[in-house]
Amino acid sequence: MAAKDAAITMLTDQRGSMSRISSEVLIGAEARVRAMDLKQKEELADDLYREQPHVLASFLVQKRLGVSVVKMEFLIELMLICFQAMKDSGITWPLITEADQDLQLARWVGSLRTWELLSEDLRTQELKRYIDAHPEKVLFAYVHTEVARWLQRVAPEESDKYVALVAMNFVNCISFVALPTPEKAK
Secondary structure, three states, rough: OOOHHHHHHHOOOOOOOOOOHHHHHHHHHHHHHHOOOHHHHHHHHHHHHHHHHHHHHHHHHHHHHOOOOOHHHHHHHHHHHHHHHHHHOOOOOOOOHHHHHHHHHHHHHHHHHHHOOEEEEEEEEHHHHHHHHHOOHHHHHHHHHHHHHHHHHOOOOOOOOHHHHHHHHHHHHHHHHHOOOOHHHO
C-alpha cells in the first residue's frame, strides 16, 4: 500500500486541490472493498446498479466486447472501489447518464489520440497538465496507476483497451458530473 500511496502522491498536485473524494476516503474505500467477501461485493454491486445503472451497464457490456471474465473481475473491483469512495465522500451524487458517459469518453479518447502524436517527453508533459487540471486528481491518479499496473501484468489482448477506457471514463464521469447546488438539493 505504501508504494501505491507514493505513486498517488507523485502523480497528483499537492497544492490543495478541491477534490470531492480525498485521498483518505479513497484509501479507506480501497481497504474496505478489498476486505469484502463475495456476498458483500455483490451487495455493493447491487447498490451501484440502483444508484448508477449506466455505469454498471458499461461494465456488463465488456463480455460482448470480448473481455474475459478474469479481466472483468479487475474492472468491477476497481469500479466498486470508486463507487465506495463516492459513497464515503458524504456527497449525494447525481445519476451519471449515458450522455455523461459519451461526453467524457469522447474527451478522453480525444486526449489519447492527441497524445499518441507526441514524443514521449511531450506525452508525459501533457498527461501532467491533464492531471493538474483534473478536478479529482487523487482518484484519477489512483485509477490510472491501477490500470497501468494491470496492463503490465496481463497477457495483452485487443479487448484490454475497453477495460482501460471504461475505468478511466468512470473516473472522468465522477469528476465532471455536476453536483446539485444546495438550493436544488432541497
